[in-house]
Amino acid sequence: MDQRVDTRSRILNIAEAAVLEKGFEATSIEEIVAGAEISRGGFFYHFKDKNALARAMLERYIDAENALYDDLFARARELNDDPLHCMLIGLKLLAEMLEEMPTGHPGCVIASTAYQDRLFDEGVRDLNRQAILGWRKRFRGMFEEIAQVYEPREAVNMDALGDMVSGVVEGGLVLQRALREHNNASEQIMLFRTYLKLLFADKK
Amino acid sequence: MDQRVDTRSRILNIAEAAVLEKGFEATSIEEIVAGAEISRGGFFYHFKDKNALARAMLERYIDAENALYDDLFARARELNDDPLHCMLIGLKLLAEMLEEMPTGHPGCVIASTAYQDRLFDEGVRDLNRQAILGWRKRFRGMFEEIAQVYEPREAVNMDALGDMVSGVVEGGLVLQRALREHNNASEQIMLFRTYLKLLFADKK
DNA sequence: GGTCAACTGGACTCGCAGTACAGTCAGGAT
DNA sequence: ATCCTGACTGTACTGCGAGTCCAGTTGACC
Structure with a gap:
């Protein structure tokens, strides 16, 4: 072979x-x-050079992350058809997944490249940007679905709420990396989950 | 001269x-x-070397950030003595401050070093760790004060909630750095603020 | 006039990115 | 059977930046 x-x-x-x-x-x-x-x-x-390697790595990583989200929320949807509960289950699965990784999550390539971006060319930075915008769109869509069924108790910017999923994960990973703890990211996700429960408590 | x-x-x-x-x-x-x-x-x-420079930079940065938080929440306390409202005002001031920076916030040195940590020695990493633990303690204390007056609608881990302030800021900064937008961090803080409003809505 | 802290300037080593290019080797097309 | 091509190996070279070493300068104060 x-x-x-x-x-x-x-x-x-x-x-x-x-x-x-x-x-x-x-x-x-x-x-x-x-x-x-x-x-x-x-x-x-x-x-060709280290930039080409970075680009290829990012592409692969982003594809894998998107596939993971697809799979996670598809499984959640199977368990519960209500958009809010689907989101809550999906986040729970995500938190569990992060916790199960024995050495902690590898850490998001996105943040890693964001903070060294002068090392990379425009292509790499753009990939990074597109990935985050993709997640914004994905989660924004899910939150809008939820908002059709549940009246938010407070007005929130849906784009920002979509970003908050990525932000909470990224922020949690930064913390767990810096603190050398193992479950900060999953704890942060669980906290975000209770936020959503409080925000979308009332059915229309 | x-x-x-x-x-x-x-x-x-x-x-x-x-x-x-x-x-x-x-x-x-x-x-x-x-x-x-x-x-x-x-x-x-x-x-002595680049590590010594990194250590000195981190020390200065952390001192400045702590002074900023001290000042911010002292001003907030002057405006309102209730611990919840003090926190809400402080976060608003923080969000405004982040927004006012024309080029966006410089980006947190913490995250920047966390993702390149093999470059740095134990001293630098430890400074980083201590800074985040300090913020955890600071905000945890503030949330406990709030919880003495307001009954949280959902049970939350106070350490994790304390970390969430740092996490939301760090995560927001990662997003705004990667997206090249200007106000993600402040938007994330405002969203976190509405979380606190929902969580601590009922006075004991 | 001597001492010391705060430098300057130059020469050197080392590790790593990136270039260049000549040669090898297996497998498929003709 | 031969040729071609894609996927390499191996070596040698340039250039940059970190870090070391050190001899010499300069201004302040004692």
Whole structure:
């Protein structure tokens, strides 16, 4: 069996693990090629430079995250058809998933690149932006569905509320990374869940 | 007047601006010394290495942030003695402050270092940790005061609620950095404010 | 006049990104 | 059977930035 079948994916796997553990800049091409058991030349054959690697990693990561959300809320919908309860179940599943990761969540590539963005070119930054806007749209849509059934007790900006899902996750990951604790992100999500329960308590 | 009176502070000012703009790794000592109009030798006279610079920057930043919170909530307390309203006013002031910064908030050094932490030594990481734990304690105390007067409608973990202030700010800053928008952090704070209003609606 | 803190300036090592390019090797097309 | 191409290997080189070493300068104060 030829190990070379998918060298590109192997590079991405190794690079992603290293980048999530210690950041993009601290990850050298040297150690990536050592891990993937290829030569430096081989690396540059697949990726023009470190920017191209970053772009590919982000694309993969975002696709995976979107697939995860799709799956999570599809499962939630199966359990309960009410849009509010679907959201609450989905968030619970998300929190559980974050908690189950023994070493804590790898940490979001989005934040990691956002804070080093001068290192990256316009393409990378745009991918980042589009991903967050995508999540805004996704959650905004879900909240609007909820608001059709439940009267919000306080007026809220729906875009901002959509962003709050991403923000709470990102913020929680920052905390857990800095504190070296394991469940801050999941706790923050659970707190956000009680927010939604309070906000959408009254059926129309 | 001797410009050299406080070279160390000048280095820190220039470094902080550069680091907040483009990240720690992307900021070279070369450009710092150029900006501060000193020699490379002069830089290393003041700071043993880049880690020492990072530590000094973090210390200064954390002190400034603590002073800002002290001032903000002291002003809020003057306006209203009720602990809940004091918190709500303080958060409003914080949101306004974030909004008034024309280029957006410089971005929190905490998150920036959290995601590049392998670059830094234990001292830097510990400073980071202590700062967040300090904020947890500060806000937890304030929420406990509130809970003595108002019955929370839902049971919440007070440590997690304290962390949520930091988390919402950090998360908002990540979003606004990645999206290149200007008011995400302040919007997230305002949303968190309505959370508190809903949570602590009933006086004991 | 001597001491010390706060530098300057230059030379050097090291690690890493990125370039260049010549050569290898397996598999499919012709 | 031969040729071509894609996926590499290996080596050598440039250039940049961090960090070290150190000898020398300058101004302040004692």
